Amino acid sequence: MDSKDLSISLEELQLAARNHGMPLEALRYSITPVGLHYLLIHYDIPLTEAESWSIELGGLVDRPATLSLEALKLRDSEELPVTMECAGNGRARLDPRPVSQPWLLEAVGTARWRGAPLGPLLEEAGVAGGAVEVLFTGADSGREGGIDQQYQRSLSIDDVLDSDALLAYEMNGAPLPPQHGFPVRLVVPGWYGMTSVKWLTRIDVLGEPFAGYQQLHSYRLRQQEDEEGDPLSRMLPRSLMVPPGRPEFLTRERIVDGPCALEGRAWSGHGEIVGVDVSDDGGQSWAPAELGDSPGRWAWVGWTYRWDAEPGSYELCCRARDSAGNEQPVEPLWNLGGYANNAVQRVPVTVV
Numbered sequence: 001m002d003s004k005d006l007s008i009s010l011e012e013l014q015l016a017a018r019n020h021g022m023p024l025e026a027l028r029y030s031i032t033p034v035g036l037h038y039l040l041i042h043y044d045i046p047l048t049e050a051e052s053w054s055i056e057l058g059g060l061v062d063r064p065a066t067l068s069l070e071a072l073k074l075r076d077s078e079e080l081p082v083t084m085e086c087a088g089n090g091r092a093r094l095d096p097r098p099v100s101q102p103w104l105l106e107a108v109g110t111a112r113w114r115g116a117p118l119g120p121l122l123e124e125a126g127v128a129g130g131a132v133e134v135l136f137t138g139a140d141s142g143r144e145g146g147i148d149q150q151y152q153r154s155l156s157i158d159d160v161l162d163s164d165a166l167l168a169y170e171m172n173g174a175p176l177p178p179q180h181g182f183p184v185r186l187v188v189p190g191w192y193g194m195t196s197v198k199w200l201t202r203i204d205v206l207g208e209p210f211a212g213y214q215q216l217h218s219y220r221l222r223q224q225e226d227e228e229g230d231p232l233s234r235m236l237p238r239s240l241m242v243p244p245g246r247p248e249f250l251t252r253e254r255i256v257d258g259p260c261a262l263e264g265r266a267w268s269g270h271g272e273i274v275g276v277d278v279s280d281d282g283g284q285s286w287a288p289a290e291l292g293d294s295p296g297r298w299a300w301v302g303w304t305y306r307w308d309a310e311p312g313s314y315e316l317c318c319r320a321r322d323s324a325g326n327e328q329p330v331e332p333l334w335n336l337g338g339y340a341n342n343a344v345q346r347v348p349v350t351v352v
Contacts, residue, residue, distance in 0.1 A: 040101060076117070100337065135203070168186070190235065192235055270322050286319070313349070
């Protein structure tokens with residue numbers, strides 16, 4: 001792209017100022033500190049109070065219920081390390097660039113989420129025959145696509161039960177911060193972040209698919225506005241490296257003083273990461289990295305690679321493969337919303 005193609009609108013700047021990504025040097029942490037975890041807020045952060053908060057569970061259930069935060073905390077809890085990535089991560093590098101939150105590659109983080117598993121809660125409520133989906137409603141509201149709405153997403157019954165979904169009230173051992181959904185949010189491991197509804201107020205079991213804006217129009221892969229498109233779901237495999245050496249302030253290009261260890265993390269919502277490869281020639285040739293540890297089943301895995309760098313200019317890349325046979329592409333695949341762009345990371349490096 002030339003410089004004019006990289007111009008950003010005032011509207012995009014407003015979004016970029018409200019939301020933030022994880023600095024890639026924070027990949028060194030197996031669990032992302034709360035303040036470095038990526039953040040996307042669709043509308044406004046609602047003002048919430050733990051004492052008066054409740055979640056209504058209804059729809060096609062035999063025993064509707066109202067759950068306070070205190071009652072939720074009395075239930076059996078589980079803590080899951082979960083890697084969460086925004087579906088739009090990487091969209092700012094597409095050409096033409098979709099107009100939305102201008103993510104580069106930093107819209108990701110891994111936290112320890114504690115909460116009540118959703119599956120047992122639905123079993124106790126007694127899901128009625130004919131139920132097909134579970135709808136989750138957040139307290140945040142606004143207008144999108146010309147429609148006034150609360151933020152809502154649904155999952156099929158099977159997806160809910162297969163996903164280890166949590167009604168989370170803690171993040172990294174502390175109550176959720178306001179921007180991450182205090183006092184209770186949904187966390188759906190393995191799925192893109194739009195699924196994990198924040199500031200959760202309602203859970204409704206439905207007898208037909210949810211037809212709201214966030215389900216039928218937003219978060220779908222399509223080439224034109226009038227296409228139905230395919231819904232986004234689980235995260236595609238991605239690997240990111242800690243930018244080596246030291247940065248030039250404005251361009252963030254890296255200066256490296258000879259041979260060094262490259263390191264990073266890789267994840268996928270479709271299965272275990274089985275391999276990460278590294279390239280120093282822009283993806284023309286590849287060498288295998290060594291896989292390390294993962295904080296848990298739903299969290300990223302670390303990797304390292306010894307790079308015997310000689311003086312010169314390079315373009316470093318890394319790519320991941322998962323157990324389902326998915327591999328990151330070298331070049332991005334364009335779509336209207338800029339979603340699920342898991343093309344390989346490219347890091348310009350000068351070795352001195």
